[in-house]
Structures are given as structure tokens and as C-alpha cells.
Amino acid sequence: MAVNQESLLKKYISKDQEKQTGQAPRRGPGGGPGGRNRGMNATGKPKAAKASVKRLFSYIGNDKYKLIIVLICLLASTVSSLGGSYLLRPIVNNLVAPDTSVQEKISGLLSGILLMVAIYVVGVLASYGQSRFMLKISQNALQRIREDLFNKLQRLPVSYFDTNSHGELMSRFTNDVDVIGEMMNTTIVQVFSGVISLIGTLALMLYTNVILALVVIISVPLFAKAGGAIANRSRKLYKSQQAALGGVNGYIEETVTGQKVVKVFNHEDISIEEFQVLSDHLQKSQMNAQFFGGIMGPVMGNMSQISYAVTAMIGGILCVLGKFDIGGLTIFTNYSRQFSRPINEISMQMNVIFSALAGAERVFDVMDQEPEAADGENAVKDGVMDGQVTLSDVTFSYVPGKVILNHISCYAKPGQKIAFVGSTGAGKTTITNLINRFYDIDSGQILIGGRDIRDYSRSFLRQNVAMVLQDTHLFTGTVMENIRYGRMDATDEEVKEAAKLASAHTFIKRLKYGYDTMLEGAGANLSQGQRQLINIARAAVSKAPILILDEATSSVDTRTERHIERGMDRLMKERTTFVIAHRLSTVRNANCIMVLEHGEIIERGTHEELLAMKGRYYNLYTGKAELD
Ligand SMILES: Nc1ncnc2c1ncn2[C@@H]1O[C@H](COP(=O)(O)OP(=O)(O)OP(=O)(O)O)[C@@H](O)[C@H]1O
Ligand SMILES: [Mg+2]
Structure with missing residues (x-):
């Protein structure tokens, strides 16, 4: 029997994308869907993404003191990495200076390198502290999300369960919460440290050489534009990916619980076929989402290479003209690399970020459902009830x-x-x-x-x-x-x-x-x-x-x-x-x-x-x- 792909996908997946906040409509006769609300869908809208980000941060924000420690550690590790590399400038200049003796050059080199090592050691310790604390923060946040979700589930009216597949709901507990966790464990720190090092590098670049710094800064909008365009497309794709995942889980749950019925009516082959359709759909959405999330890194990488080459060339000319020192050029090219590195790193993490945002939207969607109406203020809570x-x-x-x-x-x-x-x-x-x-x-x-x-x-x-x-x-x-x-x-x-x-x-x-x-x-x-x-x-x-x-x-x-x-x-x-x-x-x-x-x-x-x-x-x- 040929499986009607379109209706199958509609049954298991598009439903999710249409799901709304607010009271879930009740199921119509015969178990078919009743009139679903439409209209408030926030799929893929940046506004929804922004709200989700804000809400995710409110979960992290609960651990204020730990967060402050993380920020201090982040700052320390970034400063040490930037400061350490800045030391190269005097070291190199000392090495190429025409009127210093060999002895002075060597002792300058040694003391400079020792100082660098000391600074980097501080940086390593700070990174260790930061990842330890961040892990604790993210695990706490995740636990709260999971608990809030479950608590909400216990408060939802019976009618909500009339219209939502159990497997799909369970997928929100597992896959969606998992991707949020993945993001919290690693990505958030990377984004933070990226931003700090971006600002630090920029300051140092401006300090080292304004003209070259301007060259690098001009390339920023280009990065932003390319990144933004890809990000917009990706966010939607990741949302469909999480929805498709929910659909597949819903189907699996139904088939597992109804395995005997499947066997009684010889539906194994049809089930396999239907599953294949859903699985194909998942594979396609995953391909699309991962592809768009994945090309971000290489696109950004190539753009940064171009900006690197241009700054090196202009810097070289400035040196030849005697308007810039070689030590300065050494660290500047280094910085221009460092400048694009966080951008690249963050863009590499985009797939995690987008899956997490899509997951968060789905999780928050359940959290935002209307619970059973609250009991009245004067509601009777105890005593003896008469059986009349x-x-x-x-x-x-x-x-x-x-x-x-x-x-x-x-x-x-x-x-x-x-x-x-x-x-x-x-x-x-x-x-x-x-x-x-x-x-x-x-x-x-x-x-x-x-x-x-x-x-x-x-x-x-x-x-x-x-x-x-x-x-x-x-x-x-x-x-x-x-x-x-x-x-x-x-x-x-x-x-x-x-x-x-x-x-x-x-x-x-x-x-x-x-x-x-x-x-x-x-x-x-x-x-x-x-x-x-x-x-x-x-x-x-x-x-x-x-x-x-x-x-x-x-x-x-x-x-x-x-x-x-x-x-x-x-x-x-x-x-x-x-x-x-x-x-x-x-x-x-x-x-x-x-x-x-x-x-x-x-x-x-x-x-x-x-x-x-x-x-x-x-x-x-x-x-x-x-x-x-
Ligand atoms: N959750 C629901 N949402 C919408 N309609 C429902 C829902 N549950 C039941 N109905 C509809 O309400 C009607 C009455 O259902 P109900 O379950 O009360 O029947 P019943 O008398 O208990 O039948 P049975 O003897 O089969 O148990 C049916 O027409 C059914 O389609
Ligand atoms: Mg009955």
C-alpha cells in the first residue's frame, strides 16, 4: 500500500509547527483533530528567538555569584591571552633593534618569554575555573528547566493531552532539553569569551595601529551581514528539525505501545514504510539545518582569511615606509587572527545555538500553556465532604x-x-x-x-x-x-x-x-x-x-x-x-x-x-x- 506522505507528515509533524500557546483545543469526535487555533505561531521569528534567549538567561541568572566568578575567570583568561601575545611586540622589537648587544637580546628574550609563561599559566587556571563553574551553572539551569516542564505537565488540563501525542511531548523532555543543555555547557562560555576577546583585541589593535585597525573594522559589517543571512535561514530550519524529531518520536511511541495491534493487522510493513517517510523527512530537515549551520564556519573562515591578507599587506607597506614597527606588525597580524577567531568559533557553534533555541521554543511552548484554572480564593480545601x-x-x-x-x-x-x-x-x-x-x-x-x-x-x-x-x-x-x-x-x-x-x-x-x-x-x-x-x-x-x-x-x-x-x-x-x-x-x-x-x-x-x-x-x- 502506498503511503500518503503528505497526510502522514501533516498528521505527525506540521501539527507541531501549528501548535499554539494558550488553551489547547479539544479533540473532536472520533479522535480526529478539532479546530486548532491558528495565528499566534512564532515559528522562526527572531522575536521569538530573542524571547527564548532572554528566558534561557533567566534560568542561568539564578546562580548569580557563580556567574560573576565565571565572568571574572573569563576576563582573566582573555586578558592573559591578549596580554601574553602583546609581549611579543617588545620581544621582537628588542630582537631586531640594531643597537643592542647579543647578550642584551638574549636576556631580553628570556625575561620576556618567562613573563609570557607566567601570564599564560594564570590564563589556564582561569579557564579551568570558568569551565568548572559554568558546568555547575548550566546543569543547575537544566535541572530547573526540566523540573519546570514536568511541574507544568502535572498542572495541564486533561484537554491538553487530548490533542498532543505522548511521544512528541516526551521528545520535548528528552531531545529538546538535551540540545539546550549542550548549548549551556559549552556554547555560552564561548560566546561570552568570544565577545570579551573581541572587544579586547579591538582595543589593542586600535592602540597598536589605528589605520590597520580601521581596515579590520571595515570588514566587520561584511561578517555580520553574511552571518545574519545564514542565521536567519538556519533558525527556521532548526525549528523544523526539532519538530521532525518530535514527529518521529511520536510515531515510535505509538508503534511501541500499539505493537500488538500492528501485528494483529499485519501493519508491520506499512509501519516501516510510514516510519521511513517520517525518518526521511527528519533526515532532510536535519541535512538542511546542519548544512546551513555548518557552512557558517567556513564562510566566516574564508572571509577572515581575506581580511588577514589585506591587513598583512597594508601593514607590510607601512613598515617599509617606516611608519610601523616590525614587532607591532607581528602582534597586529596575530590580533587580526584573534579578532576573527571568536567570530569563527561562534559561527561554528551556530548549529548548536539554533537547535537549542528551537528546542527552547518548544519547551517554553509547553510551559506557556494555560494550566488548569486556579482554585478560587475561598475554595474549600479540607473538611468532610458529604456524598450527596x-x-x-x-x-x-x-x-x-x-x-x-x-x-x-x-x-x-x-x-x-x-x-x-x-x-x-x-x-x-x-x-x-x-x-x-x-x-x-x-x-x-x-x-x-x-x-x-x-x-x-x-x-x-x-x-x-x-x-x-x-x-x-x-x-x-x-x-x-x-x-x-x-x-x-x-x-x-x-x-x-x-x-x-x-x-x-x-x-x-x-x-x-x-x-x-x-x-x-x-x-x-x-x-x-x-x-x-x-x-x-x-x-x-x-x-x-x-x-x-x-x-x-x-x-x-x-x-x-x-x-x-x-x-x-x-x-x-x-x-x-x-x-x-x-x-x-x-x-x-x-x-x-x-x-x-x-x-x-x-x-x-x-x-x-x-x-x-x-x-x-x-x-x-x-x-x-x-x-x-
Ligand atoms: N476528549 C474528547 N474530546 C472531544 N470529544 C470527546 C472526547 N471524549 C469523548 N468525546 C465525545 O463525547 C461523546 C461521549 O463520549 P463518552 O466517552 O462520554 O461516551 P460513553 O458513553 O462513555 O461511551 P462508551 O460506552 O463507549 O464508554 C462521544 O461522542 C465522543 O466522541
Ligand atoms: Mg465510556
Whole structure:
């Protein structure tokens, strides 16, 4: 099958370039992209680069004292290198002077060289100090960037993850942070020392010979122009390079996590082909970016050679005319070399700088996303939450304009079990996502314990709403740790008690190390049902007055399900439970069953009442659902 390259690249890469700051739009139905914001994209704009540089420096600026030491060391090493080479002037002049004796010449040479050695030794020590301290500064900055990024990630609303590929996001943590680190470790020092030595050399050149200095200075705008032109082009190319890298990582992540599906549908070859397209694209963007970054050095190098030759020629003529000393010419040509050296060095580092800036933009883009809206100032943060839940006239849409839940009202008393049933996509999970504020509602009100849920802090609210999500998830760690995730201060006994309620105890006991068995790869070594049982135990261990079970027992056999049901009923005696299940036998004993259709509650009542109604529930239960 031929792979449609364009749509593939669009899917995995151009998305990144379009990504904006501000609230990420939510995914549309069927998992496709919803309307993405456009317009604020800062790709490749110098303004964005400038802002990124400023922000990177603010991270470095935290280590003020170390930075001052680095600057002093830099200054010392540059001065020593410039000063050392200036000594050549008296040494050479002394050697070529016509009226000094051989003895004087030799002693002058020796003392001059000794002084040079001393100065250079100071320079070496200063360079050592500077690189030691700079390393510390950059590592600190990097650590802060990584932590800020992760902290932000923990604060982003659920909707952000709806629209961003995990691998691509992870690429920002790895590749993008890495390139920033590379720049901080070496390039920043080089740029600083380059600038200092540039200024120092210029001063010494002016001091040595103004005419020759002017010749060199005239060439500067030429350097700047050539450099600027290449830099502009490069910056854009590096941005695409980092984006392409993110795309490739996103694809890899998807394929690794979905490896079984790939195999089931014999998609290996197509995957390889698709990967090749993305990889080709990455290779091309890398080629372009590295090429442009790389030609900077040679272009600058050649230009400096020309400027070197011109100054040597003019200086020679001045010497012949007796307007300049040979010692002076020796150091001047040396300086003109030194003058262009930092320019060359910095331009050689351009590829690192540009990758880092592109990486920084991508990192800061995540940092600038809107976090979950802050809790109100008077938000209730502790106390006892009553398990009374009221939804009154709730309307909600993921994507503005596309209503998913329509005027939903329902009421649950503590100790009651409320069930939501209805066809796939009816909006059952969505209701539960609203109760714990993964998303905020458009209109209406959700009350818990008689209070609007927006009056509680999110963490307090979620502490009181235990959920077993439709997708199970286990972390790397022991079974014990995974269950304790539900309440960190639960004792071992409480964890075991919860596992018993969830009917997980028996199978956990049979694991090789019981509760201490490590679960790796998201619990890949367990059966789907067992993973669900651990997830239920995790919710059971929390003392939340409200429990939501979203298809929590869908992969568990019916006998075990009965056991869990009994366990949960005991646990939830004084609390409120919301149960979502397709297997209707699961919800038969609920106090109230809500039948949801297209985001509306179309029937409600107990199992018997609903059966007597002979409506939708009856049809679902008896398997007579009309095929519409
Ligand atoms: N993150 C999202 N962004 C945009 N739309 C979504 C999102 N999640 C779900 N939807 C849409 O909302 C509707 C209700 O989805 P929901 O997950 O609540 O269904 P459900 O009743 O739980 O279905 P199921 O029985 O399959 O679990 C669906 O049409 C779905 O396409
Ligand atoms: Mg669902």
C-alpha cells in the first residue's frame, strides 16, 4: 500500500509547527483533530528567538555569584591571552633593534618569554575555573528547566493531552532539553569569551595601529551581514528539525505501545514504510539545518582569511615606509587572527545555538500553556465532604458548539448506587469526567454536599471522588504501591483489606512475591481483568465518599463481579456510587438507573420500573434493541 506522505507528515509533524500557546483545543469526535487555533505561531521569528534567549538567561541568572566568578575567570583568561601575545611586540622589537648587544637580546628574550609563561599559566587556571563553574551553572539551569516542564505537565488540563501525542511531548523532555543543555555547557562560555576577546583585541589593535585597525573594522559589517543571512535561514530550519524529531518520536511511541495491534493487522510493513517517510523527512530537515549551520564556519573562515591578507599587506607597506614597527606588525597580524577567531568559533557553534533555541521554543511552548484554572480564593480545601451529588441541568461540550451532554439532571444520596447505561458514545464517561472536574461544564450546576464543585479546591474534590477509569493504568512499582496510590497513608493491612473487597487478594497472593511483586510495563504480566481488580482496589483504599466505577468490571468474569459488587456495597454503605456498565446485570440492584442516549437521559428508574416501562432499557436488557 502506498503511503500518503503528505497526510502522514501533516498528521505527525506540521501539527507541531501549528501548535499554539494558550488553551489547547479539544479533540473532536472520533479522535480526529478539532479546530486548532491558528495565528499566534512564532515559528522562526527572531522575536521569538530573542524571547527564548532572554528566558534561557533567566534560568542561568539564578546562580548569580557563580556567574560573576565565571565572568571574572573569563576576563582573566582573555586578558592573559591578549596580554601574553602583546609581549611579543617588545620581544621582537628588542630582537631586531640594531643597537643592542647579543647578550642584551638574549636576556631580553628570556625575561620576556618567562613573563609570557607566567601570564599564560594564570590564563589556564582561569579557564579551568570558568569551565568548572559554568558546568555547575548550566546543569543547575537544566535541572530547573526540566523540573519546570514536568511541574507544568502535572498542572495541564486533561484537554491538553487530548490533542498532543505522548511521544512528541516526551521528545520535548528528552531531545529538546538535551540540545539546550549542550548549548549551556559549552556554547555560552564561548560566546561570552568570544565577545570579551573581541572587544579586547579591538582595543589593542586600535592602540597598536589605528589605520590597520580601521581596515579590520571595515570588514566587520561584511561578517555580520553574511552571518545574519545564514542565521536567519538556519533558525527556521532548526525549528523544523526539532519538530521532525518530535514527529518521529511520536510515531515510535505509538508503534511501541500499539505493537500488538500492528501485528494483529499485519501493519508491520506499512509501519516501516510510514516510519521511513517520517525518518526521511527528519533526515532532510536535519541535512538542511546542519548544512546551513555548518557552512557558517567556513564562510566566516574564508572571509577572515581575506581580511588577514589585506591587513598583512597594508601593514607590510607601512613598515617599509617606516611608519610601523616590525614587532607591532607581528602582534597586529596575530590580533587580526584573534579578532576573527571568536567570530569563527561562534559561527561554528551556530548549529548548536539554533537547535537549542528551537528546542527552547518548544519547551517554553509547553510551559506557556494555560494550566488548569486556579482554585478560587475561598475554595474549600479540607473538611468532610458529604456524598450527596446533584447534577442540575448540566450542559457540556468538548468542542465549542458540539453539545455532548444536554440538560442532564440527577440526584444521588449518600449510600445510593446510581447507574448510567446507554449505548457507546452516549456520554456516560463524560458525566463522570465532569463530576471530578477533568472538564468544566458549560451551563447548569454540579453540587456535592450541597456546594457547587467549583467551590472546592480541585485536589480536595478529587480526594473525595474515587474513580476507576475506563482505561486501567498501573505504574511501575509493586502491587502494594499501586494500590496505595489511592491513599498514600494507607497501611499494608488497609491495602490488603481493599484488595479483598475488590476480589484481588486471591490472585495477588498467588503472584510470585505476593503484594511485593513488581509490575512493569503497565502491568503487562497481568490479565486485563486482574489489572481492573487492582484499579478497583486502588479506588477502594481511598476513603472517598463518592466512588465512580466506569466499566470497572468489564473484563472480569461474572462470578468475580458479584463478589466485587458485594464488597463494594459493604464499602459504600454510607457513600455514593456511580456505576457505568454495558453488562446490565451489573447494575440491576442500583437504586436508580439512568438510560442515556445522545447526551440526554431518556429513562430513569429502578430495574423493575424500567423493565415495566418496556422502553429503551427493556430493549437493551432483553436484547431487543432496534438496529437503528
Ligand atoms: N476528549 C474528547 N474530546 C472531544 N470529544 C470527546 C472526547 N471524549 C469523548 N468525546 C465525545 O463525547 C461523546 C461521549 O463520549 P463518552 O466517552 O462520554 O461516551 P460513553 O458513553 O462513555 O461511551 P462508551 O460506552 O463507549 O464508554 C462521544 O461522542 C465522543 O466522541
Ligand atoms: Mg465510556
